[in-house]
Amino acid sequence: MIENRPGLNILAHLVLILGVVIVALPVWVAFVASTRSATDFMSGTVPMWPGPHLVENYARMLDSGVSTSGTPPVARMMFNSLVMALSIAIGKIAISILSAFAIVYFRFPLRGLAFWCIFVTLMLPVEVRIVPTFQVVAGLGLLNSYAGLSVPLIASATATFLFRQVFLTMPDELVEAARIDGAGPMKFFRDILLPLSRTNMAALFVILFIYGWNQYLWPLLITTDAQYYTIVAGIKRMADAVDGLPQWHLVMATAVLAMLPPVAVVIGMQKLFVKGLVETEK
Amino acid sequence: MASIKLDNLGKIYPGGSRAVGGVKLDIADGEFIVLVGPSGCGKSTLLRMVAGLESITEGEVRIGDRVVNKVEPADRDIAMVFQNYALYPHMSVRQNLAYGLKNRRTPKAEITRRVDEAAAILQIGPFLDRKPRALSGGQRQRVAMGRAIVREPAAFLFDEPLSNLDAKLRVAMRLEIKDLQKRLRTTSIYVTHDQLEAMTLADRLVVLNAGQVEQIGTPLDVYRRPASTFVAGFIGSPAMNLIPARAVPHLPGSAHAAVIGIRPEDLVPDPDGPIEMQVGAIEELGAQRLVHGKVNGADVTIALPSHGELSDRLRLNAAPEALHRFDDKSGKRLD
Numbered sequence: 227m228i229e230n231r232p233g234l235n236i237l238a239h240l241v242l243i244l245g246v247v248i249v250a251l252p253v254w255v256a257f258v259a260s261t262r263s264a265t266d267f268m269s270g271t272v273p274m275w276p277g278p279h280l281v282e283n284y285a286r287m288l289d290s291g292v293s294t295s296g297t298p299p300v301a302r303m304m305f306n307s308l309v310m311a312l313s314i315a316i317g318k319i320a321i322s323i324l325s326a327f328a329i330v331y332f333r334f335p336l337r338g339l340a341f342w343c344i345f346v347t348l349m350l351p352v353e354v355r356i357v358p359t360f361q362v363v364a365g366l367g368l369l370n371s372y373a374g375l376s377v378p379l380i381a382s383a384t385a386t387f388l389f390r391q392v393f394l395t396m397p398d399e400l401v402e403a404a405r406i407d408g409a410g411p412m413k414f415f416r417d418i419l420l421p422l423s424r425t426n427m428a429a430l431f432v433i434l435f436i437y438g439w440n441q442y443l444w445p446l447l448i449t450t451d452a453q454y455y456t457i458v459a460g461i462k463r464m465a466d467a468v469d470g471l472p473q474w475h476l477v478m479a480t481a482v483l484a485m486l487p488p489v490a491v492v493i494g495m496q497k498l499f500v501k502g503l504v505e506t507e508k
Numbered sequence: 509m510a511s512i513k514l515d516n517l518g519k520i521y522p523g524g525s526r527a528v529g530g531v532k533l534d535i536a537d538g539e540f541i542v543l544v545g546p547s548g549c550g551k552s553t554l555l556r557m558v559a560g561l562e563s564i565t566e567g568e569v570r571i572g573d574r575v576v577n578k579v580e581p582a583d584r585d586i587a588m589v590f591q592n593y594a595l596y597p598h599m600s601v602r603q604n605l606a607y608g609l610k611n612r613r614t615p616k617a618e619i620t621r622r623v624d625e626a627a628a629i630l631q632i633g634p635f636l637d638r639k640p641r642a643l644s645g646g647q648r649q650r651v652a653m654g655r656a657i658v659r660e661p662a663a664f665l666f667d668e669p670l671s672n673l674d675a676k677l678r679v680a681m682r683l684e685i686k687d688l689q690k691r692l693r694t695t696s697i698y699v700t701h702d703q704l705e706a707m708t709l710a711d712r713l714v715v716l717n718a719g720q721v722e723q724i725g726t727p728l729d730v731y732r733r734p735a736s737t738f739v740a741g742f743i744g745s746p747a748m749n750l751i752p753a754r755a756v757p758h759l760p761g762s763a764h765a766a767v768i769g770i771r772p773e774d775l776v777p778d779p780d781g782p783i784e785m786q787v788g789a790i791e792e793l794g795a796q797r798l799v800h801g802k803v804n805g806a807d808v809t810i811a812l813p814s815h816g817e818l819s820d821r822l823r824l825n826a827a828p829e830a831l832h833r834f835d836d837k838s839g840k841r842l843d
Contacts, residue, residue, distance in 0.1 A: 399594035402561050407608035407655075408582035417607070421598040 253485070260284070260479035267474050283479045296452060297464055300480050303457040306375075307439055308487065310456055313376035314438030315431050322382050323423065326389035327415055331401070348383040352444050360447060370451040379444065385430055392426050393419065429502030432495050436488045457484045510572035510585070510662035511537045512558065512695060518566030519553055519719075527553045528719040531567070538693040540686075544706035545716035546742070551699045552667055554716070558697060559665050560584050571662055582611070587656035588665040591672060593648045595640040601651050602636040605658050619658075626657040629688070646677045653685070657692070664689070666698040670705065682708060703743050707731065715739045733832075737839040740769045740832060746798055746809050748832070749775070755804035758782035760828050766836025772798065772811040774830035781825030785810070787818055 255272065262277035287300040297303065328334070329341055352359065359378050368374030396419070404414045439458070446459040455463070461480050465472045492499070512535040519528040528550040535541050543551040556562035558569055560581035569576050576584050587608075595604050605623045614622075627633040630650045640648055649669060656664050669685070670678045686709055689696050700706050706713055707727040715722045715730065715738075723735040734740035740748045748769045753762040759782060762768055775783070783803055791798040797814045800807070801822070810824065833842040 397592060397594065399590040399592055400596070402559075402581075403588070403590060403594040403596075403655075405561065406559065406581045406586070406588050408611035409607075413611065418596060418598075424598075 253482075256478045256481050259475055260482050262475050264471075264473055264475055267471075279475065283475055284483070287476055287479045287483065297455055297460045298452045300457065300460075300483055302453070303455050303460045304483065304487070306372075306454055307456040307458065307484075309372050310375045310441065310445070311435050311438035311487075313372065314379050314441075315434035317376060317380035318382040318385050318434050319427055319430055321380055322385035323389045323420075323427070325386050326393055327419065329386070330390055330393040331411065344383050344386050346383075347381060352379060356443065356447065363448060369448050370454045372454070374448050375441075375445055375454065375456070376438070379438065379441065382434075385434070388426065388430060389423065392423050396422065425498055425502035427502070428495055428498035429500075432491055432499045435491050439484075439488050510695060511535055512663060512697070513570040514554075514558070514567070515570070516567035517554070517557060517564065517569060519550070519557060519562065520565045526719055528557070529566070531721055533714060533721070533724065535695060535697070538695055540689050540696045540698065540709060540711040541714060542698045542700060542706040542710035542712075543714045543716060544700055544703060544710075544742075545722075547701055549716045550719035551701075551716050553719075555665055555667055555697055555699045558663075559586055559588050585662040586665055587659045587661040587663075588667065589649075589652045589656050589669045591668040593640070593652040593672075595648060595651055595655075597640055600637050600639055601632060601643070601654075604640065604651060605654050608655065608659055622658045622660070623654075626654040629657065630654050645673050646681065649673060649681060653688070657688075662695065664694050664696040666696065668700055669698075670700075671702070678705075685709065704745065707743070713743075715742060717742075733841065734769070735841050737767055737769065737834045740834070744771060746772050746811065748772070749808045749810075750834070751803060751806045751808060755806040756783055759826070759831060761831060761833050765833035765842050767834040767839075769832035769834060770826050770830060772809045774826050775808070775810040775824045776826070777812070777822055778825035779823055781823040783824040783826070785822045785824055787820055787822060790818065 255274075258273055258276050259267070260283055261280040262273060263279050266273055266277060289301070290299050325344060329337065329344075334340075363369060363374045363378060366374075368377070400418065401414065404418055409417060441456065442458050442462070445454075445456040446462065449455055449459070457480065461477060461484060464477050464480060512533075514531050514533040514535075517528065517531040517533075518526070520526050531554060533541070543554060545551045553562055557564050558571075560576065560579060564577045571584055571586065596607065599607065602623055605626060606619050609619045609622065623636070624633075627636055630653060632647065632650050632654060635643060635647060635651075640651065643651065649672075652669065666685070670681055673681060682705055685698075698706075698709055700709075710727050712724060713727055713730050714724050717738045723730055723739045725733075730739060730743055734743060734748070737750055741750060748771050751768050751770065753759075753765050753768050756762055756768055759768055785799075785801045785803050785808055787799055788801045790800070792814060795814060796811045798809055798811055799818065799822070800809050802808065803824075810822075812818075834840065835842055
């Protein structure tokens with residue numbers, strides 16, 4: 227439906243602007259807070275314009291952090307988060323594309339059962355199985371390690387189904403042409419399926435990277451060594467100031483820093499992301 | 509290049525339904541065979557069994573002197589052209605053509621030579637570096653054929669390769685395929701539901717119905733002496749009239765046969781003719797007009813020159829040699 231009435235246009239823009247303001251205001255407040263000194267929050271009014279301490283606050287956080295909260299420097303936590311988010315995103319894509327490949331293109335015994343097992347995990351996110359998962363991870367000695375942070379989150383039914391759907395739209399003739407051209411299953415996977423699912427992989431990567439970056443409960447639970455703290459869990463620890471007021475300007479600086487990598491990923495992969503979600507022609 | 513022999517070939521699906529049964533066919537080296545039949549008659553299944561894409565449950569396929577029942581499609585030395593082309597969308601035309609050769613570890617120089625040669629034959633040289641999506645339907649079809657040619661296989665298998673093209677292009681490509689096959693002398697099996705395509709392309713036609721072979725022969729043989737009412741009704745356009753013998757008791761032979769077949773163009777107006785037709789709908793085709801009507805209750809179509817007035821009733825005659833007599837129950841030809 228194409229409407230061409232200026233009144234509607236203005237209304238639509240008002241709604242959109244309102245939405246942007248609602249989303250952007252807290253981010254702006256966080257940014258302003260991160261440029262102020264600790265005393266600026268004692269007065270009771272929230273400042274709305276940036277102060278002079280931007281460089282100072284950020285440099286301090288990246289370099290040394292807030293020692294009283296027991297968190298390592300933000301740079302360290304960001305590195306941990308990055309490792310975790312990348313392992314989860316890449317691991318999930320790798321595992322789910324392979325399992326989707328198996329489910330769609332091979333007729334093996336108990337294929338239906340395998341499919342349903344994957345399906346059932348949809349109902350078991352980390353939060354539901356967190357105690358047994360912790361038990362297993364602890365038993366394997368993976369507490370305070372990158373493997374412990376990422377491996378339990380890697381299995382993904384959603385991504386498997388997404389790839390299954392992608393593979394189901396590939397014309398059968400393509401598979402047959404490849405067979406006649408002498409491509410075995412793995413060659414077909416590498417030469418044809420992978421390149422054709424490139425955009426879907428990119429779209430999934432964006433979603434999964436943000437999912438991994440934003441993990442809170444799991445890292446909070448299994449990291450007791452400050453060297454393995456992730457940034458999202460770290461913010462929480464910083465805000466829990468013992469015997470004193472939280473250092474809001476520093477917490478906010480951390481929060482702003484924590485927002486940057488997901489933003490960078492979204493902006494950098496925007497084109498592929500949209501293509502992967504929209505493109506249907508094979 | 510090789511001959512192909514189908515010996516009692518049959519296919520029963522796991523559910524027990526039969527797709528194809530008892531197909532016997534010797535295809536000579538360099539011959540162009542067309543499998544034709546209505547949709548669901550098993551012609552594609554038959555082709556895919558030769559290609560190795562469908563398992564064989566009965567009988568044997570020999571390519572050359574080798575039984576290939578259990579041989580992988582890639583090792584059967586055949587190349588296939590699909591209805592929807594099945595080009596690899598992410599590869600350039602050149603890569604599409606080269607992919608099969610690359611998988612066979614053909615030397616690079618040899619690949620380049622063959623691809624360039626095929627491109628020259630099919631006149632797709634200017635598109636070699638384009639992606640399939642930047643090509644028109646006809647060009648894609650050429651690339652699909654190119655992919656078959658570069659392999660220099662023992663046989664080409666075509667699975668309704670022209671049905672995605674518009675009518676004009678289909679006629680042009682039909683001629684090109686015929687020409688190409690004559691030049692390369694490669695044994696070919698071609699599947700189509702279009703009887704005109706079948707007639708024009710084939711050295712020999714195989715008419716299939718419900719998984720069984722109805723008739724095998726040169727296009728003219730099949731047209732002139734259809735072996736059954738099914739073939740008679742399927743080959744030729746407009747279709748042959750199949751009239752119950754009691755509706756035309758005055759025609760020679762109608763006493764012995766149950767069904768008389770007469771091609772529309774063989775029924776000619778004759779004031780003293782034995783057949784009286786009540787004229788119904790008329791279709792003007794330009795060069796001729798098709799007149800539909802009834803003869804003693806049976807539907808009849810005739811093709812007349814496109815001029816002159818038509819009365820409501822026509823008297824018609826047919827030469828004795830233009831009559832085809834069929835048995836009622838089996839539908840088989842009687843002479």
